[in-house]
Amino acid sequence: MPAPDVAALLTELERSDPEVADDARVAVEWLTGGEPLETITQLDVCEFLWYTLPLKVTGEHGDLALALGRLLRLGGMERYAELCTSPVTARILRTYARGGEDAGTAAYQRALHATGVLPPDVPELHWSSIMGPEELGAHLACSAALELAVVSGELVPAASDWKSQAEALTRRWLTAPRTELGGDNWVNRVHGERLNRWVLGRGAARRDLAQPFEVRLHAPIPVPDGPQFPALRWLLELAALPAGVPLTKQHNIARAVVVEAAERFGWEMAGTRSESGVAALRALRRIAERELGAVSRAGRALVLTPAGRRLLDDPAALWQAAAPALLTPATGEREMEMSVREVGLMLLVERDDLPCGPLTERVTEVVVGEGWRTTTPADVAAPLVELRHRLEALHLCAPRDDLPSPEEAVPVTLTPAGQAAALTALRRQALRPRKYVTLN
Numbered sequence: 260m261p262a263p264d265v266a267a268l269l270t271e272l273e274r275s276d277p278e279v280a281d282d283a284r285v286a287v288e289w290l291t292g293g294e295p296l297e298t299i300t301q302l303d304v305c306e307f308l309w310y311t312l313p314l315k316v317t318g319e320h321g322d323l324a325l326a327l328g329r330l331l332r333l334g335g336m337e338r339y340a341e342l343c344t345s346p347v348t349a350r351i352l353r354t355y356a357r358g359g360e361d362a363g364t365a366a367y368q369r370a371l372h373a374t375g376v377l378p379p380d381v382p383e384l385h386w387s388s389i390m391g392p393e394e395l396g397a398h399l400a401c402s403a404a405l406e407l408a409v410v411s412g413e414l415v416p417a418a419s420d421w422k423s424q425a426e427a428l429t430r431r432w433l434t435a436p437r438t439e440l441g442g443d444n445w446v447n448r449v450h451g452e453r454l455n456r457w458v459l460g461r462g463a464a465r466r467d468l469a470q471p472f473e474v475r476l477h478a479p480i481p482v483p484d485g486p487q488f489p490a491l492r493w494l495l496e497l498a499a500l501p502a503g504v505p506l507t508k509q510h511n512i513a514r515a516v517v518v519e520a521a522e523r524f525g526w527e528m529a530g531t532r533s534e535s536g537v538a539a540l541r542a543l544r545r546i547a548e549r550e551l552g553a554v555s556r557a558g559r560a561l562v563l564t565p566a567g568r569r570l571l572d573d574p575a576a577l578w579q580a581a582a583p584a585l586l587t588p589a590t591g592e593r594e595m596e597m598s599v600r601e602v603g604l605m606l607l608v609e610r611d612d613l614p615c616g617p618l619t620e621r622v623t624e625v626v627v628g629e630g631w632r633t634t635t636p637a638d639v640a641a642p643l644v645e646l647r648h649r650l651e652a653l654h655l656c657a658p659r660d661d662l663p664s665p666e667e668a669v670p671v672t673l674t675p676a677g678q679a680a681a682l683t684a685l686r687r688q689a690l691r692p693r694k695y696v697t698l699n
Contacts, residue, residue, distance in 0.1 A: 263296050263334030271333060282318070282326035289316055290327065296334060301376050302402040304339045308348050309367035313355040320352050338410070375416030376406045381430045383446045387693040393452040397433060397445035404432045450690055451477070457689035462628035468605050476686040482578045483676045488653050490524050490543055491581060495553055495563060495571045503560030510556060511535070512544065525658050526651065542645070543652035546584045582680040583687040585649050592642070595631040599642035601688055602626060607673055608681045619643065647671055655680050 265287055272280040290307045291299060308327075312320050328343030342348060347370050355363030371377050378401035380386060387394055405425060408414040414424055433445045440448060454476060458469045486492065497504050497516070505513040511534040512520075520540050521528040529536030534544070544561075547553045553567030563571070570577040585604060588597055602625045606618060623639045650656040655677030673681060 263336070265291070265296050265330075268296075268330050268333050272330060276329075279326045279329055282323050283330040285316065285318065286312070286323045286327035287330055296336075299339070300399065300403050301339065301342070301374065301406045302371075302399065304342050305371055305374060305376075308342060309351045309370060310364070313352055313363055314360065320355075321349065324348055324352065373416060375409045375414060375421065375425065376402050378402055378405060378429050379422065379426050381426050381433065383430060384433055384449060385692045387453075389693040391452045391456065391693075393445075393448045397449050400445065401429050401432050404428060453691075453693070454689050456693070461630050462625070464625045464628040465602065468602065468609070468625060471609070472605065472682075472685060472689075475682060476689055480679055480683045480686060482575055483679050486574060487578055487676055487680075488581055490520065490539075490652060490654060491547060491577070492571065493520075493523070494543060494547055494561075495567050498547075498554045498561050498563040498567065499571065503557065503562040504554070506556070506559045506561065508559070510559070512540065512561075524654070538648045539651040542648040545589065546581065546587075546649065546652065549590070550584055550587045551580055578680075579683075581653060582683040584653070585646065585655075585680060585684040586688050589645060592645075595626065595638070596642040596645075598626055598629060598631065599639050600646045601685070603643050603646050604681050604685060607671065608678060608685075650677060653680065 269280055269284055269287075272283055286307075287296070289311060290303065308324055312323060316323065324343045328340040331337075331343065332340035351363060351366045351370060354366040378386065378398055384397075386398060390398060405414065405428060408428055409416065414428070415421060418424075436442045436444055454473055458466065458473045460466055460469055494504065504516060507513055514532050517528070517534055517537055517540060518532055520526065521537050524539070526537050526539040534541055544554075547567070548555065548561065551566065551570065552564055553570055554561045555564050556562075570580055586597065586600055599622055602622050603618065606621060619636050619639050622643065623636050626639065647656075650671055650673070654674075656671035656673055671677075
């Protein structure tokens with residue numbers, strides 16, 4: 260069957276109802292952007308009706324939706340025409356009119372998820388809220404595949420196993436070699452796009468620093484041989500015991516355990532012998548409890564969670580979870596402070612054991628060049644200290660003979676495992692979904 264021609268359909272509609280034809284012309288131009296009508300998908304139609312139409316198109320929205328439905332029905336696109344005249348569309352448009360943009364957008368998102376054509380996040384790829392051309396192409400292709408599966412009856416959105424089936428189909432579609440991509444797959448294309456954008460970054464100094472990493476981070480970083488993160492595994496094993504990790508009345512780690520940790524792992528300990536006096540242990544607990552969810556507090560003890568048990572039983576999973584913690588935001592950290600840690604980690608990988616002064620100055624130079632306001636060496640020092648504490652907690656840097664004070668932003672020498680962990684963390688950072696950033 261030949262594809263429906265928009266001009267011919269509008270001409271036919273004008274003969275019977277010129278006013279409807281005018282509305283249909285406006286709607287279809289917004290929907291297709293001038294592309295052939297056969298290129299649209301259910302996702303395109305839903306996003307137009309439930310988001311673009313009420314927020315960006317002037318006119319009587321209900322009439323525009325009905326007119327578009329008339330045109331699509333003339334073109335033999337019954338399923339899409341039914342969306343235009345459906346009670347769901349009418350309800351969402353009323354929600355925008357009566358409740359405002361926030362209420363309408365929430366109703367649109369609920370309805371879109373219920374269609375079953377919105378690609379879910381999968382382990383290989385979490386979708387961005389801001390997509391580049393490659394990611395948008397991947398998203399649309401996956402949505403079209405899901406739509407076909409729903410229409411054929413292969414997938415039923417209301418079924419109990421819908422989520423797992425949709426994820427499996429999405430993973431297959433993203434990872435399979437595609438002829439239209441020259442044998443490549445969508446995951447590689449999206450990762451390449453994200454990595455390139457991360458390298459370009461903000462500011463010439465950061466681009467120059469990040470450029471060599473585009474090749475180094477293209478493929479997953481190999482996991483080092485042998486057990487890693489001895490202190491983290493020690494903490495998880497202690498939490499797995501019946502008594503767990505004993506805590507004080509203030510819910511700090513008991514002093515006996517603090518002393519044992521400091522002596523076992525060579526960490527500096529303040530005179531109080533409390534958890535707050537061992538910066539590496541404090542960072543280790545924060546990583547294990549808040550960021551990995553591997554331990555949780557039960558009364559006056561830290562106990563192992565099911566997630567912690569899985570990590571303890573699977574060294575590869577522990578590595579993939581813990582290595583990126585070098586660049587996981589701590590409580591209260593802003594984007595600028597995360598940028599400091601990222602730049603500091605790149606410098607340590609490229610030029611190991613930089614003197615303290617030049618490291619801080621170089622990080623400040625790069626971060627100021629990114630456009631962050633009121634950034635001084637003092638602003639840079641605290642995130643670099645946090646980075647050092649995390650490297651020490653995870654045993655990713657060589658021990659120092661001259662132990663620094665907890666507040667000193669000293670450089671470190673990365674071990675081979677530290678190099679691998681740093682690259683793993685940087686790759687995770689580069690490939691993360693894109694979000695809006697506020698420069699403050």
